[in-house]
Amino acid sequence: MPGRTRPIEKCRITCMTPADIAFAVSLTDREGWGFFGSDFETRLRLYPSGSFVARHGRESVGMISSVTYGTYAYLGNLIVREGHRGHGIGAELMLHAVNYLLGKGVTTIELDGVWGAVTMYRKLGFRDKHLSLRFSRPADKRAVEPMNSAIPATPIIALDRKLVGVARQRLLRAALTDRRNSLVVQGSPVSAYALIRERAGGFSMVAPIIAPSWRQVPPLVDSVIKHYGDRPLWVGVPEPNYRMSQFLLSCGFVSREPSLRMYYGTRLNYEKHVYGIFGPAIG
Ligand SMILES: CC(C)(COP(=O)(O)OP(=O)(O)OC[C@H]1O[C@@H](n2cnc3c(N)ncnc32)[C@H](O)[C@@H]1OP(=O)(O)O)[C@@H](O)C(=O)NCCC(=O)NCCS
Known part of the structure; x- marks a missing residue:
């Protein structure tokens, strides 16, 4: 991607907690994805260690979430705050979540990729399955x-x-x-x-x-x-x-x-x- 620069400072990735829900909803609201705070509450209750937040110092700059259905898992809600994109944070969040799932014994991970992010997913080892209409x-x-x-x-x-x-x-x-x-x-x-x-x-x-x-x-x-x-x-x-x-x-x-x-x-x-x-x- 022309003009992209790598991060000056590596972000820290931590588990999402209830204190992060307002931040998570602010990100999904900006994308128009229709999430309620209760969606994240349910997610954290059922999968307490499956969602992650990226931070620069005290500032939250991105998130990703996962759900596991036995040995099959699904990744979603990958969002990096505008103004912080193009610095490797999205890829860092993906790697963190994939490694977390593989460490749990998951053998299949799926996601629905928007076109702008498909190149990143392919680079991370994801393969095309079919269109999700x-x-x-x-x-x-x-x-x-x-x-x-x-x-x-x-x-x-x-x-x-x-x-x-x-x-x-x-x-x-x-x-x-x-x-x-x-x-x-x-x-x-x-x-x-x-x-x-x-x-x-x-x-x-x-x-x-x-x-x-x-x-x-x-x-x-x-x-x-x-x-x-x-x-x-x-x-x-x-x-x-x-x-x-x-x-x-x-x-x-x-x-x-x-x-x-x-x-x-x-x-x-x-x-x-x-x-x-x-x-x-x-x-
Ligand atoms: C998709 C998103 C999470 C990427 O986060 P990011 O921090 O900007 O991504 P990175 O800087 O880690 O980029 C990693 C790689 O992805 C690719 N990439 C990321 N965004 C891209 C874009 N918009 N267009 C083309 N390539 C892109 C690049 O090839 C990059 O590879 P490089 O390191 O070799 O340059 C971010 O653009 C975003 O929040 N978008 C809005 C929400 C969204 O659409 N989420 C994805 C849902 S599937």
């Missing part, structure tokens, strides 16, 4: 019908584990029991689900969307739009599930700039039943 839909003015989404978390967690094969029950339980979030399901007993997660900034992520076959997905998405389309909606779709992209475009979603799903270590192919990702920072 993004879709958004403006708020629909039509009245929506209220919906009773009181379904116990346990069958959803069991379904998710069966169809995705990744042990993400801790974070999923936290999301399913968050009163801000809502659930839309298909079948009885439940065979497909979409979680609607309210985000800061007035939009909702429909994330994840999990179904055993394509057949169940259109009615699930129709139901989400009918009941929750009064807010702007956001969906992240793994590129291989191309039918989902076509369908979203047919129901008023527009395509946004995609990210690149990348992996380090062993490649896992668990996307077959994933029609909506859990989130750009959690997999």
Whole structure:
């Protein structure tokens, strides 16, 4: 990158603590990523040593977070404060987090890379997997019908584990029991689900969307739009599930700039039943 200079002073990287949450939210707010302080509280409760802050002296200048689902881990929220970028801090945070995860016995690490950062991830050993497509839909003015989404978390967690094969029950339980979030399901007993997660900034992520076959997905998405389309909606779709992209475009979603799903270590192919990702920072 022309004109880049290396750091004059190496930054110190420490574990994120509750005292860093306001700083973390200030960074995600600037990027428009829609995080609440409670997202970081949950993260620190479930993974107390998996998030890191870079500091120059007493000043916090960057962060990264990780979640682990057994031997699979996911990196997200890599942000360096404007004015401190281009001095190696982002790469330093990445190295620190990757080494932390490898030290825990993790064999696969994934992330969704924005295009500006893909070169850095490749240099650090990450490989391209597939596009991670993004879709958004403006708020629909039509009245929506209220919906009773009181379904116990346990069958959803069991379904998710069966169809995705990744042990993400801790974070999923936290999301399913968050009163801000809502659930839309298909079948009885439940065979497909979409979680609607309210985000800061007035939009909702429909994330994840999990179904055993394509057949169940259109009615699930129709139901989400009918009941929750009064807010702007956001969906992240793994590129291989191309039918989902076509369908979203047919129901008023527009395509946004995609990210690149990348992996380090062993490649896992668990996307077959994933029609909506859990989130750009959690997999
Ligand atoms: C992406 C980000 C974290 C990089 O942090 P940084 O401290 O500026 O990155 P570094 O200085 O450590 O750069 C490391 C390498 O990444 C590459 N790189 C980083 N940012 C880049 C950019 N915007 N364009 C091109 N290359 C870039 C460079 O090749 C550099 O390699 P070099 O050391 O050989 O020059 C920072 O730009 C940022 O916070 N962006 C906004 C949030 C974001 O998009 N996060 C990534 C989400 S996936």
